[in-house]
Structure formats: structure tokens, C-alpha cells
Amino acid sequence: MFELDLTAELDRQFTVCNACRYCEGFCAVFGAAELRTAFGERDLAYLSNLCHDCKMCYDACMFSPPHEFNVNVPAILAEGRAQTYERYGFPRVFARFFRTPLTAASVFTLAGIVVTLLAVVASAGVAALWTQQLGSGAFYRVVPYSALVVPAIALALYGVAILAIGAVDYAADIGPGFAFLSPASVGRALHDALTLVYLKGGGSGCYDVHRGSQLRRVFHMLVFWGFLCDFAATTVAAIAQGFFGRLPPYPLLSVPVILGTIGGIGIVVGAAGLIAIKRASDPQPASGRMIAMDYAFLATLELVALTGLALLAFRSTNMMGTLLGVHLGALVGFFVTAPYSKFVHFVYRSLALVKNAHEQRDVSHQPP
Amino acid sequence: MSDVDVVVCGGGNAALCAAIQARRNGATVTLLEAAPVHLRGGNTRHTRDIRFAHYGPNAAATETYSEQELLDDLLRVTEGETNRPLAELTVRESLTLAQWMQQQGVRWQRPLRGTLQLGRTNGFFLGGGKHLVNTYYETAIRLGVRVEYEAAVRAIECDGTAVRSVVYDRDGAEYRVRCRAAIVAAGGFEADVEWLKEYWGPAAEHFLIRGTPYNKGIALKAMFAVGARQTGDPRGLHCIAVDARAPKFDGGIVTRIDAIPFGIAVNRLGERFYDEGEDLWPKRYAIWGNLIAQQPGQTAFAIFDAKVMGHFIPAVYRPLCAPTMHELACLLELEPARLVTTVDAFNASVAPGGAVQLGVLDDCTTRGLTPPKTHWAQRIDTAPYYAYPLRPGVTFTYLGVEVDADARVIRHDGDAFENLFAAGECMSGNILSRGYLAGFGLTIGSVFGRIAGTRAAARYVRA
Numbered sequence: 001m002f003e004l005d006l007t008a009e010l011d012r013q014f015t016v017c018n019a020c021r022y023c024e025g026f027c028a029v030f031g032a033a034e035l036r037t038a039f040g041e042r043d044l045a046y047l048s049n050l051c052h053d054c055k056m057c058y059d060a061c062m063f064s065p066p067h068e069f070n071v072n073v074p075a076i077l078a079e080g081r082a083q084t085y086e087r088y089g090f091p092r093v094f095a096r097f098f099r100t101p102l103t104a105a106s107v108f109t110l111a112g113i114v115v116t117l118l119a120v121v122a123s124a125g126v127a128a129l130w131t132q133q134l135g136s137g138a139f140y141r142v143v144p145y146s147a148l149v150v151p152a153i154a155l156a157l158y159g160v161a162i163l164a165i166g167a168v169d170y171a172a173d174i175g176p177g178f179a180f181l182s183p184a185s186v187g188r189a190l191h192d193a194l195t196l197v198y199l200k201g202g203g204s205g206c207y208d209v210h211r212g213s214q215l216r217r218v219f220h221m222l223v224f225w226g227f228l229c230d231f232a233a234t235t236v237a238a239i240a241q242g243f244f245g246r247l248p249p250y251p252l253l254s255v256p257v258i259l260g261t262i263g264g265i266g267i268v269v270g271a272a273g274l275i276a277i278k279r280a281s282d283p284q285p286a287s288g289r290m291i292a293m294d295y296a297f298l299a300t301l302e303l304v305a306l307t308g309l310a311l312l313a314f315r316s317t318n319m320m321g322t323l324l325g326v327h328l329g330a331l332v333g334f335f336v337t338a339p340y341s342k343f344v345h346f347v348y349r350s351l352a353l354v355k356n357a358h359e360q361r362d363v364s365h366q367p368p
Numbered sequence: 369m370s371d372v373d374v375v376v377c378g379g380g381n382a383a384l385c386a387a388i389q390a391r392r393n394g395a396t397v398t399l400l401e402a403a404p405v406h407l408r409g410g411n412t413r414h415t416r417d418i419r420f421a422h423y424g425p426n427a428a429a430t431e432t433y434s435e436q437e438l439l440d441d442l443l444r445v446t447e448g449e450t451n452r453p454l455a456e457l458t459v460r461e462s463l464t465l466a467q468w469m470q471q472q473g474v475r476w477q478r479p480l481r482g483t484l485q486l487g488r489t490n491g492f493f494l495g496g497g498k499h500l501v502n503t504y505y506e507t508a509i510r511l512g513v514r515v516e517y518e519a520a521v522r523a524i525e526c527d528g529t530a531v532r533s534v535v536y537d538r539d540g541a542e543y544r545v546r547c548r549a550a551i552v553a554a555g556g557f558e559a560d561v562e563w564l565k566e567y568w569g570p571a572a573e574h575f576l577i578r579g580t581p582y583n584k585g586i587a588l589k590a591m592f593a594v595g596a597r598q599t600g601d602p603r604g605l606h607c608i609a610v611d612a613r614a615p616k617f618d619g620g621i622v623t624r625i626d627a628i629p630f631g632i633a634v635n636r637l638g639e640r641f642y643d644e645g646e647d648l649w650p651k652r653y654a655i656w657g658n659l660i661a662q663q664p665g666q667t668a669f670a671i672f673d674a675k676v677m678g679h680f681i682p683a684v685y686r687p688l689c690a691p692t693m694h695e696l697a698c699l700l701e702l703e704p705a706r707l708v709t710t711v712d713a714f715n716a717s718v719a720p721g722g723a724v725q726l727g728v729l730d731d732c733t734t735r736g737l738t739p740p741k742t743h744w745a746q747r748i749d750t751a752p753y754y755a756y757p758l759r760p761g762v763t764f765t766y767l768g769v770e771v772d773a774d775a776r777v778i779r780h781d782g783d784a785f786e787n788l789f790a791a792g793e794c795m796s797g798n799i800l801s802r803g804y805l806a807g808f809g810l811t812i813g814s815v816f817g818r819i820a821g822t823r824a825a826a827r828y829v830r831a
Contacts, residue, residue, distance in 0.1 A: 019622035019684045022416050022496030025477030037682065060499035062413045063622070066406070068615050069684070202494050203475045211502060212473075 011039040023057040025202040046174040048080025049352035056201040058285035078287035088166035097340035101296035109333025116329035132318040137247040142321045155335040162339035180358035189353035208281040219273035226266025233260035267305035271298045297342035304330045372398045374824045375534045375547040377521040377587045378554035380410030382792025382813030384504035386551045389821025391511045400519040402582040409501030411579035414620040417490040419807035420462035428466040428476040428491030445803030461815040472507045490807040521587045530786045549787040549824035556765035556793040557585020567603040574666035578761045581617040597778045600766040600797025607657025610761030622684040631672030635663040638706030645743035654804040661760040670756040673748045687754040696753045715747040768797040775820035789820035
């Protein structure tokens with residue numbers, strides 16, 4: 001459940017917003033708010049995740065603190081997102097990790113690395129950590145194929161299942177029901193999500209490092225497409241191995257390595273940029289819980305990408321064994337925490353965008 | 369020896385247009401804003417759209433709004449009481465405003481919901497007035513304008529007909545800037561309750577000020593002190609009905625109440641005092657503030673029933689609500705029998721059979737009632753009953769200094785100061801002497817800000 005105070009505060013603040021409406025041009029949140037006269041838990045779940053956190057509404061608000069109306073929409077919606085993630089997290093006992101994101105990320109990543117290195121030592125002997133391995137199948141001489149692929153698939157399936165459970169519960173709540181998931185709405189939402197149109201602030205950019213910055217959208221794009229490139233690289237590698245019997249490591253000018261390198265660099269630059277922006281931003285229009293989740297998730301991503309690139313750079317040296325262990329361990333940390341980290345944001349935000357596309361379908365932009 | 373070419377006194381739209389324009393024309397510029405940085409921008413913070421003439425649709429507005437049409441609208445609301453050459457100049461200069469604003473980084477958006485009637489005549493800038501102000505400050509600072517916050521201009525020092533320096537206070541200390549020209553664009557005096565009381569008596573204590581608490585008219589007084597000629601009715605206020613629960617200052621647009629035509633308005637005695645159905649928005653918007661200012665305690669109540677709830681733009685405070693009129697009167701601390709009598713008399717006088725049509729002047733009227741309700745009259749008979757407590761909310765004052773077509777301030781003797789200019793609310797009374805035209809205050813401020821900036825810089829800077 002959401003904290004009652006937060007819902008009451010949402011109702012109070014959006015009553016001010018609905019009487020003003022100046023922020024209508026920045027994003028979809030205000031247009032959605034105008035369709036409502038009172039705000040409850042479903043509205044909090046919906047509007048929180050519809051918000052892309054550009055913060056322009058705070059910068060443009062004449063009623064932001066120290067005004068007595070004390071309107072701070074980005075802060076309340078960020079807190080609403082943090083609470084959404086926990087509320088729809090499954091099982092409940094693990095959803096607690098959302099409350100301590102930095103600890104969870106550190107512990108699971110460290111544990112992942114230690115366990116993986118121990119597994120390497122147990123299966124290939126301690127010397128595998130600093131023995132040069134060359135040629136086809138070099139990685140599998142350090143970590144046997146089955147030891148790599150079984151945990152990876154298990155973790156991935158677990159993550160997908162957890163996200164799906166959260167998605168179904170969330171959609172049923174904000175819908176309410178599933179009727180809003182029409183092809184037209186999904187198509188529109190896909191466009192809005194892939195273009196990150198609501199990080200444009202209606203053309204004015206975001207309020208972070210400076211007013212009107214377009215950097216958040218750029219860095220987020222780098223992380224997102226970087227992640228997809230790495231996913232594609234892994235898929236291509238799996239096909240090369242499964243169907244054509246070619247074992248890694250692959251040559252520098254092969255599809256998996258090129259895609260993986262582009263993706264890795266995208267994530268390294270994008271995540272570092274997002275961390276830097278967060279550090280430079282005004283702390284007022286934000287939620288402490290959400291910021292902690294952001295840092296934890298970005299740091300985990302950054303570690304996975306950096307260790308991946310390091311492995312690529314030094315795979316022909318005697319450091320390969322250790323680097324492979326560390327990279328795989330970081331990946332374990334990432335995938336274990338993913339369903340309980342900021343990673344989940346895309347699920348709820350995408351559904352909120354679909355809901356918005358659905359409920360705005362009949363609303364003219366120029367009503368009477 | 370000057371410290372700076374141009375000093376701009378004020379920090380809202382007109383001041384920023386003047387500062388940007390002077391700087392773009394090569395002058396060194398210092399802008400003195402009385403407010404701290406997070407409250408900068410004067411009443412511009414509460415604006416959202418600007419009116420300008422244009423031929424054909426553009427990025428900011430739809431269709432055509434000709435110069436003649438804009439001038440006619442101005443003459444209509446001012447009932448012809450305007451400085452005609454300055455009015456025509458404003459209209460002509462407004463043609464290039466939208467593009468000029470875009471060049472300073474302003475972005476346009478579609479008209480906000482519920483404001484379609486302004487989509488042809490007015491441009492809505494993205495994010496409203498505070499975002500506009502933020503955009504202008506960034507542009508001005510990037511161009512090299514020096515901005516001093518919490519710098520309240522106290523005096524203008526002249527040598528004959530020429531300004532030599534401007535004196536301002538900050539943190540209790542006094543500073544003097546020697547300049548080659550000064551532009552005053554520091555708003556009206558509506559935030560100085562003592563000054564309002566000179567014209568309105570103790571009633572002014574009960575006025576709420578919709579805008580910045582920094583519009584105390586100090587710079588306006590400074591201009592009068594050096595012999596600027598006065599224009600506009602000193603008692604003139606633009607004043608609307610706002611929720612009595614609103615803050616004393618800076619309630620902006622969200623405290624306005626537009627519920628009166630949907631029911632009746634009564635004063636503290638529980639009596640009606642004016643035709644609630646007289647006219648459409650925006651005329652009705654502009655009259656109720658003054659009407660309430662004339663009622664006992666400067667208080668009134670908009671009373672309506674469940675039938676019309678939700679038919680008007682919601683305000684920031686929910687209306688008070690009770691299951692019977694008697695209980696509503698108790699909530700409002702009115703004499704219950706009195707209010708019930710007033711409502712019963714109103715209900716009995718509503719001509720039967722009419723279908724209320726909001727948005728047009730329909731023929732639903734009262735019969736034999738004084739004062740009558742000449743449109744949208746329908747019985748108040750469906751529980752629960754609702755009320756908004758009302759107070760006059762002051763938007764701006766009309767008193768200002770007289771200027772010429774170069775935005776130069778006119779002296780008592782009829783000559784202009786060589787290098788003292790004015791723009792915005794402190795001179796808009798030359799053109800908008802009375803009445804209200806949505807978005808036109810910004811038009812005057814932008815036009816005269818630009819003119820003042822250009823002229824002030826042109827005097828001293830060689831191309």
C-alpha cells in the first residue's frame with residue numbers, strides 16, 4: 001500500500017495544478033491530471049510512473065517552496081514511483097530490497113563475484129585465475145559452459161516472471177482492468193517510450209545540470225540502446241555457438257564483439273553521465289529513496305559494462321580468468337537485483353504510457 | 369564617469385525585454401531586481417499568454433488577428449480613453465513580438481485547456497510566466513547583463529532633465545550606480561497596502577494581492593519625486609473575485625473564483641447586491657473584485673447548488689458544503705434566516721421553463737427581483753449546497769508615469785527626460801487606462817521594454 005500521507009498530498013498538490021494548468025505543455029502528467037477531480041491510490045500509481053522526472057514543472061512553478069502552497073510535483077511523483085516498485089514487487093519478502101538499494105546492490109554484486117570466482121577455482125583450479133587461455137572455447141576452460149548457461153537462464157527467467165507478475169498487478173490496478181491495452185494505445189506508447197518524448201519537457205529539456213538541458217535524454221538513450229546492443233550481442237553469440245558450432249571468444253571484427261563493444265561503451269558513458277547529472281542536480285524536486293535506487297542501479301550497470309570491456313581488452317592476457325569471473329559475478333549481481341531495482345521502471349512507465357494513450361484517445365487537444 | 373551605460377530598475381517582463389534589447393544594442397547593462405532569485409520576475413510569474421496582432425497563423429497563435437481588430441478591442445475595453453498614438457504604436461510593434469520572443473529562447477505551446485477563446489488573439493508560452501522569466505534571465509545573463517537581486521531601487525538622482533545615478537538598498541546598505549540612462553520597469557504599487565489605503569481607506573486592509581509582494585511602487589514614487597508626470601486613475605485597480613482563504617500575496621491564478629454566474633452572490637448580511645448574470649467572461653471577471661470591495665468587510669459569498677457543481681474551472685480550495693441552506697449559512701457565519709430568505713426570494717422569482725445555456729447570454733432571468741439576475745437564472749434547490757467565501761483580489765494598478773513614443777518619461781513641464789525611460793505596469797495606464805484585455809499587459813511591457821532598451825542604448829553606443 002502507498003503511504004496515506006502521500007496520496008493525500010498528491011490530491012492537495014494536483015488540486016493546485018488543475019486550477020493552474022500552466023505546465024500542460026511539458027508532459028503528459030498534467031493533461032492526465034486534468035481528467036481527474038480527486039486523486040486516490042490508483043491515480044498515484046498511474047501519474048507517478050507517467051512522470052519522466054524532467055523536473056521542468058518544479059522550475060516553472062510559482063507555487064513551489066517557499067510559497068505556502070508548497071507544490072513540488074517531481075518530489076511527490078518520485079516518491080510515488082519508489083513506493084510503486086515496492087508495492088508491486090514479488091515476493092513481498094524480497095520487495096524489501098527496494099528500501100535498501102545500495103546495500104542490496106553491493107551485497108549481491110560482491111557475493112556474485114566471490115561465488116563465481118570460487119566456482120572457477122573449484123572447477124578449473126586456482127591457476128585458471130591467472131593462466132593465459134587462447135583460441136576457440138577459451139572462456140569455457142575457465143567456466144564450463146553448463147555452469148555459465150544454466151544459472152544465466154534461470155536468473156533471466158526468474159526476472160521475467162517477477163516483472164510479469166508486477167506488470168499484471170499494476171495494469172489491473174491503474175486500468176482498472178486490461179481494456180486499455182489496445183493495439184493502438186500500445187503502439188502510441190511504444191513511440192512515446194522509444195523517443196523518450198517526455199524527457200524533452202515540451203521542447204525545453206530537463207531541469208537538472210542547468211535549465212533546458214537535453215543531456216538526460218541523450219544519456220538515457222545511450223544506456224537503453226547500449227543495453228539492447230549487449231542483449232543482441234549475446235543473442236547473436238548464442239546462435240553462432242548453437243547453430244554454427246563457433247565457440248567464443250569471437251574475433252574483434254565479429255558481430256557479437258562489435259555489438260557488445262558499442263553497447264558497453266554506450267552504457268559506460270550513459271550511466272556515468274546520468275550519475276553526474278544526478279550529482280549536479282537541485283536536490284529539492286527529488287525523493288531520497290528514488291535517488292538511492294538510481295545510484296544503485298546505475299552503479300551496477302556501470303560495473304557490468306566496465307568489467308565486460310575490460311574482459312574484451314585483456315582476454316588474451318593471463319588476467320582473462322580473473323576478469324571473466326569478475327564480469328560474470330557482476331552480471332549475477334545485476335540479474336539477481338534487477339527485479340528489485342530501478343531496472344523495473346520501464347515496466348510501469350510503459351504501462352502508464354499505454355494507459356495515457358488510451359485515455360487521451362478521445363480527448364481533443366482543444367476542448368471547449 | 370559612469371559605472372554602466374544602462375540601469376534597468378525592475379525584474380519582470382518589461383525590465384527583461386529592456387535589458388536584453390539594450391545589451392543586444394551594445395550597451396553595458398545592470399538590472400536591479402527587488403526580489404530574491406527564487407521570487408524574481410514580478411507579476412510576470414503569474415502570466416501565461418501574450419496578445420499580439422498577426423496575419424495568418426504562426427507558431428504562437430491561430431488565424432489572423434489584425435492590427436485594426438486589436439486596436440478596436442483596446443478601444444472597447446478602455447471606452448476610448450487611451451493615448452491613441454501610443455496605442456497604435458503598441459499594436460504595430462506587437463506584430464513582431466512572437467518572433468522576437470522566440471529569438472530570446474521562448475517556446476510556444478497550444479492554448480491551455482479551457483482557454484480556447486484566446487487561441488486566436490493570444491500566444492501561450494510554454495510553461496507559463498515563471499518559465500518565461502527564467503528563460504529571459506538566462507538569455508540576459510548569457511548576453512552579459514549584470515543582475516543584482518534583492519536590490520530595491522529607492523531613488524533616482526537627476527541633474528536637470530538627465531538622470532545621473534540610481535540608488536538602491538540591499539541588506540540594509542545603500543548603493544549608488546552612476547549610469548548614462550535608466551529604465552524603470554518595476555511594476556505598480558498594489559503590494560503597498562498603506563499606499564492603497566490613501567485611496568481606499570481601511571477597506572484596502574482586506575484586499576488580497578494576487579501577485580508579487582515586491583510591487584511596492586518604490587521606483588514609481590522615485591520617478592514622481594524627480595518630477596515625472598502622473599497618468600492613470602490613482603484609485604484604479606484591476607480587481608477580481610478571489611477565494612477569501614487565499615494567501616495575502618502571490619495566490620496567482622489558482623485562487624480566482626468564477627462560480628458567481630452559476631448561482632448567486634451575497635454579502636456578509638446575507639443579501640444579494642448585484643446582477644450575477646450581467647455578462648460573459650471576461651467582462652464579469654473584471655467587475656466582481658470592485659463590487660466586493662464595496663461590500664461590508666470587503667467580503668461576499670458565491671452560493672450555488674449540486675446541479676452546477678463541476679461546471680466551472682476548479683479552484684485551489686474546495687467550496688464549503690452543507691446539506692441545507694441553513695447549515696451552509698452557519699458554516700459561513702451568516703444569519704441563517706436571512707440567507708434562507710434571500711435564496712427563497714431568488715428561487716421564487718426565477719421564471720419557470722427556461723433552459724440555462726452557459727457560454728451564451730440566454731434568456732433565463734428573474735422576475736420582480738432587485739437586483740435582478742438577467743441570465744443563467746435557475747433555482748438553487750438541489751442539495752448539497754455550496755459556497756465560496758470571496759474577497760477582492762488585486763491584479764495590478766493603473767497609476768503610472770506619462771511617456772512618449774520613445775518610452776521616455778514626461779516631466780511636469782511637458783518635456784521628456786533625456787535619459788529616463790519607463791516600461792510595463794508603471795506606464796501601461798497611458799494605453800490601458802481602465803478595463804482589462806487578457807494578455808495585453810505583457811504586450812505593453814514587451815513593446816515598451818524593447819523600445820526603451822533600444823533607445824537607451826542608442827543614445828550612447830556607436831554602431
